[in-house]
Structure formats: C-alpha cells, structure tokens
Amino acid sequence: MIEKIIKYFNDKNIFVGLFAAALVIITSIPYILGLVLPFPESRFNGILVFPTDHNFYFALMRQAQQGQWLFHNPFTPEAHRAIFFNLEWLVLGKFSALTGMPLELVWHLQRTIAIVAFCFVIYWALTQVYKTQLMCKIVFTVIMLGGGLAWVRIIKPFGSLLPWHLCKDTYAFIHPFYIMLASSHTLLGLLFSWVSLCLFIEAEKNKKLKYYIAAGICALLVGCIRPYDMIFIMGSIMLYMWILMLMQRETGSWQNIKKRMLPVLIPIPVIIYYMWVFHGNPVFHAWHEQAVTAPFSLITMGFSIGLPMLLLALSIHTIGNFSQKSLPQILITSSLLACCILIYSNPEIKFSFQLVSLLLIPIVIVATMAQEDFLVTQYRQKQIVRVLMAIFIMVNSLSMVWIYRTKIQEIMQGLYRTDRNLLVAYEWLEKHSASRDVVLPSSVYPIGNQIPRYTHCSVFCGYHYVTVAFREKKAMLEEFFQKDTSDTYRTDVLKKYSVHYVFVDTNDIKPAMFAPADRVYLKEVYHNPRAIIYSVLPQ
Incomplete structure (x- = not known):
C-alpha cells in the first residue's frame, strides 16, 4: 500500500500539480494580505508592480465590461474612433460583465489558471528535450524558482561591490516566479508562446497538419495579446527551419516545408494590423513612438539572469552542435538565438526589451540539455552532487525570496493602495x-x-x-x-x-x-x- 502511494505521488502529473498549487498559494499571499490588512482610509489596488501600466490595462478592461467591443484611448483627449487593441482585456472585461465578478478578481483568476497551465506546459516541453524524469524535475525547479544576483546586494561584505543597475531582476520580468507573482499579462503571453512552440514540437513528431495549424493559431492569439511575443514564435520557427536546411537534415519534401511555414504565415494578418495600429492610427501610434526601452547591456543581463548564465557559459561550446541534437532541442536552441537577436534589435524594434520575459527558459534548457547524461549519472551515484544541486537551486532562488519578502513588507506598509x-x-x-x-x-x-x-x-x-x-x-x-x-x-x-x-x-x-x-x-x-x-x- 505504501509503495503504491509513493509511486502515485512520484507521478509527474502529481509533481507538477503540487508544484503549481504551491506557486498559486505562495504568489497569492501578498494579494490576500493587501485585502485583509486594516487600512480603513485606503483600498488595495490588487497589483504589486507598475501601477501606471496596470491602470491602463484595467481602463481598457473596464470599457469591455461596460459593453464595448472596441477600445478607445482614454488617456488622451483627442477625438478618435475605437479600434480592437487587445484580446486579453476584451475577454476579461466581458467575463467580468457576464459573471458580475470585479475586474481585480477576474484578473487574479486568470493569473491562477495561467500559473497552473504554465507549469504543465513547461514540464511537457521539458519531457520532449530530456530523456529522464529526474532531469525534467531538476530543470523545472530551476526555471520556476530562479532569480538573478540581486541577493548579493544584501550581503554586507559584497553588496557595495555590485551596483544596483546590474540587478534588473528586482523589477524586470525576467524570471517566471516574479512574472507569476506580479504580472498576469506577461504570464499569459509567456504561456501561449510556449503552447505554440509545444504544438509545433508535436507537429514535428507526427507531421500532422492540424498541429501546425494549431501552433499558428496559438501564435496568432499571442499576437492579439502581446505582439512581440508572436514575433518571437515566428522568429524561432524560421530560424529552426534555416538551421535544418543549413545542416541538410530533416528538410523533407516541399510539402513538409509548407507545413512548417504555417505557424509563420497564419499570424501575418495580426502583424499587418498592429503595424497599422502603431504606425498609422492617429492616436494609438503614440505607443510605438513613446514606448521605447533600450535593452540591458550584456553584463547587466548576465547579472540579472544569474547562475543559469554561468551554466550557459560552461555549455557555450555545445550550442552549435546541431548534428547531435534532437529536433525539439534544435527548436529550443533556435528560440534562444531568436530571442537574443530580437531583444538586441533595438531601435529597429523599439520595445524589444519586452521579449526579455521569454529569455530565461531557453537559457536554462540549452545550458543543461547537453549535460544530461553526466548530471543524471553523477546525481544518482554521488551524495555530494545531490547536495550541490540542492545548494544551486537554493542560491539561485535567493533573489526571488528577497523580492517576495520585500513585496510583503510593502503591502504591510500600505503601499499599492488608493x-x-x-x-x-x-x-x-x-x-x-x-x-x-x-x-x-x-x-x-x-x-x-x-x-x-x-x-x-x-x-x-x-x-x-x-x-x-x-x-x-x-x-x-x-x-x-x-x-x-x-x-x-x-x-x-x-x-x-x-x-x-x-x-x-x-x-x-x-x-x-x-x-x-x-x-x-x-x-x-x-x-x-x-x-x-x-x-x-x-x-
């Protein structure tokens, strides 16, 4: 009986489910505190970061809640026609109107569902890359709990040696835990981006047309929520195809090439539409002109990503060894290269820094996939390796622990209230x-x-x-x-x-x-x- 229980709880779905449940509970505690703490003269806003951005999101959700299907820009006085602007805010507003739930509650319901779905999607992606469940669980934990090196700042002997401008993980949406904690909007884009890539992996496995179409539709949906994330998907697949042709590997017939192009071609109408929104619309073009954020320097990016960057540096010699990689591994490598190219395409892509949220997962996977056999063998044979891996995971999580503690303190001090x-x-x-x-x-x-x-x-x-x-x-x-x-x-x-x-x-x-x-x-x-x-x- 005990053996059956142990086997049941060792099942990957139980592991991911319990992990997701823990993340939902942990990331919800600051919001619950914000609601229940006694600050009678103010009201909790339901957010932990960037209130100016979130007020924009809620303003458009409010329009949908009040019956509109197209959005006008309420942050500028010029008269203008309403347009379609974002699918997420439209759906959430309509859901709020249908159920009578407050917008803040709908926002966090989406965050909760997205966390659970995101955990299962990422774990499924890992099972396509790694051969063992052990490696999947280790990498999954590193991805979900990781942070950068901002924690070094709180260590007195070393803190003064690391300037704050090198620690962008304290506010930038680089690490999944921080995204799950603070940005439902970013999380949704990240989730559907990986759903699209996973569908493409499934399509490559069985060559069925429906999976290529599904991957393209998912990319299109991503574009209606976060257009830059859609460009990441398209760039990853195009680079993947280019690598296969360059290596003269798995190119297949012209029919297969046409299938692979579907996830790139299907979202093109969305690109054309948003090019008009950001370049041709008399009001919404302001976003393209004013939402300009230069990417971090490579040094700052390295410190902000943290220990996974060290792992990537140690594995850098394996990145171009495509002949030894499976097709899913080539796609993940392509996604890393595409993400880096797009992030540092500024100013050609003015808001390219938004893509930084997509960077961490490919880095961790690419940094570890070539070392799987060695790491798994050492883990199973040597106690010291298991201890070192546990220490790595804990140290890699310190920044998120510190940020989480900071958010709790801010909530208890009465921040994020009106x-x-x-x-x-x-x-x-x-x-x-x-x-x-x-x-x-x-x-x-x-x-x-x-x-x-x-x-x-x-x-x-x-x-x-x-x-x-x-x-x-x-x-x-x-x-x-x-x-x-x-x-x-x-x-x-x-x-x-x-x-x-x-x-x-x-x-x-x-x-x-x-x-x-x-x-x-x-x-x-x-x-x-x-x-x-x-x-x-x-x-």
Whole structure:
C-alpha cells in the first residue's frame, strides 16, 4: 500500500500539480494580505508592480465590461474612433460583465489558471528535450524558482561591490516566479508562446497538419495579446527551419516545408494590423513612438539572469552542435538565438526589451540539455552532487525570496493602495459625467493615470506611453496650474481640448498653484478632503 502511494505521488502529473498549487498559494499571499490588512482610509489596488501600466490595462478592461467591443484611448483627449487593441482585456472585461465578478478578481483568476497551465506546459516541453524524469524535475525547479544576483546586494561584505543597475531582476520580468507573482499579462503571453512552440514540437513528431495549424493559431492569439511575443514564435520557427536546411537534415519534401511555414504565415494578418495600429492610427501610434526601452547591456543581463548564465557559459561550446541534437532541442536552441537577436534589435524594434520575459527558459534548457547524461549519472551515484544541486537551486532562488519578502513588507506598509476619498470622487465623476468627457487633472500621476481606470472619462494627460505628445501635454498641464499663467492660456487649453472637468488633488495644492475657485470659467461641483472637482463653464 505504501509503495503504491509513493509511486502515485512520484507521478509527474502529481509533481507538477503540487508544484503549481504551491506557486498559486505562495504568489497569492501578498494579494490576500493587501485585502485583509486594516487600512480603513485606503483600498488595495490588487497589483504589486507598475501601477501606471496596470491602470491602463484595467481602463481598457473596464470599457469591455461596460459593453464595448472596441477600445478607445482614454488617456488622451483627442477625438478618435475605437479600434480592437487587445484580446486579453476584451475577454476579461466581458467575463467580468457576464459573471458580475470585479475586474481585480477576474484578473487574479486568470493569473491562477495561467500559473497552473504554465507549469504543465513547461514540464511537457521539458519531457520532449530530456530523456529522464529526474532531469525534467531538476530543470523545472530551476526555471520556476530562479532569480538573478540581486541577493548579493544584501550581503554586507559584497553588496557595495555590485551596483544596483546590474540587478534588473528586482523589477524586470525576467524570471517566471516574479512574472507569476506580479504580472498576469506577461504570464499569459509567456504561456501561449510556449503552447505554440509545444504544438509545433508535436507537429514535428507526427507531421500532422492540424498541429501546425494549431501552433499558428496559438501564435496568432499571442499576437492579439502581446505582439512581440508572436514575433518571437515566428522568429524561432524560421530560424529552426534555416538551421535544418543549413545542416541538410530533416528538410523533407516541399510539402513538409509548407507545413512548417504555417505557424509563420497564419499570424501575418495580426502583424499587418498592429503595424497599422502603431504606425498609422492617429492616436494609438503614440505607443510605438513613446514606448521605447533600450535593452540591458550584456553584463547587466548576465547579472540579472544569474547562475543559469554561468551554466550557459560552461555549455557555450555545445550550442552549435546541431548534428547531435534532437529536433525539439534544435527548436529550443533556435528560440534562444531568436530571442537574443530580437531583444538586441533595438531601435529597429523599439520595445524589444519586452521579449526579455521569454529569455530565461531557453537559457536554462540549452545550458543543461547537453549535460544530461553526466548530471543524471553523477546525481544518482554521488551524495555530494545531490547536495550541490540542492545548494544551486537554493542560491539561485535567493533573489526571488528577497523580492517576495520585500513585496510583503510593502503591502504591510500600505503601499499599492488608493485613498478612499479619491475613489469616492471618482465614483461621483462617473455618475455625473458622460462617457469620454475630458478631465484635466492636477497631476499626471496618480490622478490622470487613475481616472480612466475608475471612470468612463478620458483625461488630458494620463500615461506616458499612450497620451499623444505626452511630454508636451505634461508641460502644458504644469503651466496650466502655475499661479502666474494667464487665464487666456487656460481657457484656450480648455476650449482646444474640449475639457469638461478640472480635477484637483488637494495633495497637489501649493502656494505657487493658481486658485481655480476664483475663476469665472470654473465652477466647483464636488469637494472632499482629497479631491476638488470643477465643471468647465461655457465661454
């Protein structure tokens, strides 16, 4: 009986299931704390990082929740037509409307489901690369719990030797654990990217057309959520095909080549569409122009990835040995090379740094797959090797332990919350305004960035990525509220951008700020300890 129980719990599905359940519980604790801790004057936002980005996500989900199928950009005042922008936010908004669940709860339901699915998909991919379940479990653990070298900063003798700018794993979505903890959106793109690659591996095994089509459809869906991740899939498959042809291996007939091209060809309409969105749309093109993030230097990337980079360096001589690799191993190697090429294609691909979330998994696999026989043999024969592997996994996880502890501390200190007086003011604005009424906030962050999340209004300036001409509007906003600015300038701004309301955060009131209550073109319509709202009167 005991042997049967042990055998049952040694089953790979039980291993992955228990691992996934543990990850769901661990990554959910900070959010549960945020909900239950007694901060009566504020409300938890349901996020742990990058509130400006997440407010954009929730603003668009809110539009879908309220019945829209196409999205307008509520972070800029220009009149424009709504367009399709993101499948994830559309589905989540509609699901919230259908079930009555709050958007934050729907967001975390997606995160929970994605964590479980992601664990099973990655483990399935590992079984195609490695010959033993032991190696699959070791690599799986390294991938799921790993972090960079930021933990060195907290060791007093060595911390001063490692500058913070080399430790991007403290905030960049490089490691899966941090992604599962903090970014449901990034996790979804990562999940479907690997589903697409796994379907392609399955297609290569049995040469069935349906799997090639499924891989292409999955890549297309990825493109509707995170277009850059779709480019990664297409680049990985194209590089894989090029390597096979170069090696004169497994090229097969023209029919096989056409099948392999399906996952590359199917998503092309999505690429064309988003090229129009980011280059031709009069409003959404601001994302392409302003969302420019240069990739890290190679040294910074190495420190941020951590110990897996050392393993890769030790295995670098095996990367080009394609004649000794299986087809799945060649595909994973191709995905690593494609990811590196795309990340460092900046500025040709302006937001290429987004692809860094896809880099870690291929690095770990490529760094270890050629050493499987040696590592498994040593693990089974020598106790010291098992101890060293356990130490490696623990040390590799230290940064994530430190980041997790930091997030818990931030939650307990009351971070990631919104003043309830602001929420009441947003609720009033929602009830007393029309959809897409333009609001001029006293500050971009947090007010201008929060209004579209909590109301159906648009703002004059609200998000540095998607507000058209953000820098110019931010400067105009600052000038608008300066005491010595002429009323002619203010009324011209209000008229030009069809502003309906001026929203003043009382925390922004300073001696150098003008007094809106004294202006004949503004009328106070709402007031609480944190917010004052003025209606713009016709001139």
